[in-house]
Amino acid sequence: MTKPLNDVHFSAWRRARPDAQAALMSITLFWAFYFLVTTVRSFVVGFEDPVVMILPRAGVVLFGAVITYLVFLALRPLERMALGWRMMAYFIAAIPASAAYAAWNYTVFYVLPPLDVMLPEHAREPTFAKAVIESSFGWYWFFCAWAAFYLALRYANEVRNAERRTAAWRAEAQSAKIRALRYQVNPHFLFNTLNSLSALILKQRTDDAERMLLNLSQFLRKTLTDDPEQPITLAEELEHQRLYLEVEKVRFGDRLNFDFRLEPGTELLLVPPMILQPIVENAIKYAVAPTRDEVRISLAARRVHDRLEIVIRDTGTAAPGPLDNGLGTGLRNVRARLEAAHGRAARMEVGPADEGGFVVQMSWPVDVIG
Known part of the structure; x- marks a missing residue:
């Protein structure tokens, strides 16, 4: 019996989902963890009004999540490559991603008002270029850590899918063997x-x-x-x-x-x-x-x-x-x-x-x- 067209499309969509699921899961976990840690830190360190910083921090984190997802989309065509080549591609892509995030992070916290309410005086950076370059190094490793985490999840999904296919093929072969003997x-x-x-x-x-x-x-x-x-x-x-x-x-x-x-x-x-x-x-x-x-x-x-x-x-x-x-x-x-x-x-x-x-x-x- 021929499958209905919507069933065929749904099956194809399900087969295409694992990489997107792994990407969204890893992005969500990474940036939610960062948001939680930095928010707790703002209270512990003793910023003048840490509650005011929550909203702009959420905007920065959302921007970071979007940048990370764009990196995933840009490198998605490489999913069939060997794991080592994919990892190298993600580490290279982390360079512009970390620079873009560092620029946006500096803009939100050091350019847009009200600075005096959000940050203590000693936390201000002297120049935009210097701040972006210096912070980019730290954010680069953050994006690399996400890439490693995502690729690990993706590889685990690939292994599970391969095991399921192998189990299905083995079951089908066993079924065929039983029928032949029967x-x-x-x-x-x-x-x-x-x-x-x-x-x-x-x-x-x-x-x-x-x-x-x-x-x-x-x-x-x-x-x-x-x-x-x-x-x-x-x-x-x-x-x-x-x-x-x-x-x-x-x-x-x-x-x-x-x-x-x-x-x-x-x-x-x-x-x-x-x-x-x-x-x-x-x-x-x-x-x-x-x-x-x-x-x-x-x-x-x-x-x-x-x-x-x-x-x-x-x-x-x-x-x-x-x-x-x-x-x-x-x-x-x-x-x-x-x-x-x-x-x-x-x-x-x-x-x-x-x-x-x-x-x-x-x-x-x-x-x-x-």
Whole structure:
């Protein structure tokens, strides 16, 4: 969907704001602090009427803030340069800025009346040029201090923005990875199912074909419509697997049997959607398909303290297929999804069962609805 024009402009304005925000914040803080310190000093030193000096001092401070902001605007095109070059530019720009401020400061306090009320006699400067030159040195370092403070704030903003962008990209990459792993349904399942449907129709086993097609459509609808990043209850996940196994049972008949055993209460615990699918597919591919004997696929779930434990085993006699570092592609995808969802808290163990067949045991911290 195309963004409204005002949203696009607002987003662009927000992206352009950080430097202006940092400049205004640093200017406000610096000049407000100077105004506060000099006002307190006027009372402490004992000027004849320090209250009268507050208004002209406010005018001088406002002028200084304006000059500082003009420096920022003049050097704003250099924002993309390296930090060292920007700092050098600000230190150079501080020379005319400090001279302009010193001239205005002298004019307000030493030229405009009423001098006798505002300042003691000994505070008067002899000449305009000498006063401006001498005070410019002090104000130069004030402007340099502001420049360093502003650039530090700006750099901190840049670092924060870079961290946010990195976090957003990392989250997007993680989301894409989860989606990719989520949708890796074995295409052979679809091909085999369609072939089986064709065979059932040719044999006029319309009831079996209809049941197989209904289960397949429900399974695919759930597979494609569920949000791969939103967990579902264990009961919903087992319904997905039941539909899948019902489709395969039409294909394999009495060679395939399955059962689910859930500890009361575990059906409401949350799991990543379709997390069991690759494991069940492996059991069909490597335990059921290669043999003419009956194979049982069993799934058991229980809660052990604050963890959900799921065990899937089959009674097949065939090898589980090629393994890479102990895991095949489907099982590696399961482990990757568990780690994406729960990090190091997820556990997964695979291997031959003591009583024969193959077993996969997984556990992760309990997550419940709401």
